Amino acid sequence: MPIVPVDDLAHPLLADFSHANDVALRWTRGHGLYLAESAVVLQRAVRAGHRARAVLALPGQEASALEALGGDESVPVLVGDDALLSQLTGYSLHRGIVASMDRPPLPEPRELLRDARTVVVLDGVADPTNVGAIFRSVSGIGADAVLIAPGTADPFYRRAIRVSMGTVLQVPWTRIGALPTEQLEGFHLAALALRDDSVDLRAFAARRPDWVALVLGSEGHGLGEASLAACDTVVRIPMRHGIDSLNVAAASAVAIWAMSG
Secondary structure (H helix, E strand, C coil): CCCECCCCCCCHHHCCCCCCCCCHHHCCCCEEEEECCHHHHHHHHHHHCCCCCEEECCCCCHHHHHHHHHCCCCEEEEEEEEHHHHHHHHCCCCCCEEEEECCCCCCCCCHHCCCCCCEEEEEEHHHCHHHHHHHHHHHHHHEEEEEECEEEECCCCCHHHHCCCCCCCCCCEEEEECCCHHHCCCCEEEEHHHCCCCEEEEHHHHHHCCCEEECCECCCCCHHHHHHHCCCCCEEECCCCCCCCCCCCHHHHHHHHHHHH
16 A cells, blocks of 8 residues: 555544554454554564454655565555644654554463573563563573463553554563462572572672573562562572662562573
8 A cells, every 4th residue: 555644633544543552452453453663663573473354654754664674565654744643643753653463462471481491570560661671681691481461561562562663563572470380390499689598699699590580579678478489598688778679670670691501
């Protein structure tokens, strides 16, 4: 389909972008939709095999949109000025491009874990910014998969995808039930938490089990008692200068790095 100029908000192809929040998009059509913001993120989504439905672009961004789509001219690229498109979406397209994408079906946990040795479990991490930052660490430092337990923000939220630099679309992930769960059978569950019986991360990493699941809890109260009881070891990151802990995203990066040694 050729480039489609947009000069009013009545165009039927604009429906995917009309002030739709992340929760609404999740339950739209089949497995749902998500929004890929920026040419880099759109390109990563396409390379991951995800299907684009439509692209919104500011004037001058048409070539970048088509390049990110891999030259697929079947996807409409809707071009309008920022003031008009901001009325439609509720936010400014300061990155120039946003695409509506079909969500792919999530893999079964058993399939995802078949060849994994180090995985990250997010149990109640509610801030999409933190979820996106954790995915970026998983991709950049090196873990095999992310498992999303109840109470965790959806990795396909627009902000999570943006903060992750699109790595949410590349890192293998799926959803699991609440801990304890048989879905992690065979993995040594290592909870990051402040507790008197916790083990120094460096000592744990020096004798790491063959299969490790790093379990991270919410930004406020951390892991609940049921989740902690389901874990085999409680691990702490040694701190200095009276600081007791790191932000959950920073803690994930340190722990993943320790497990990768």
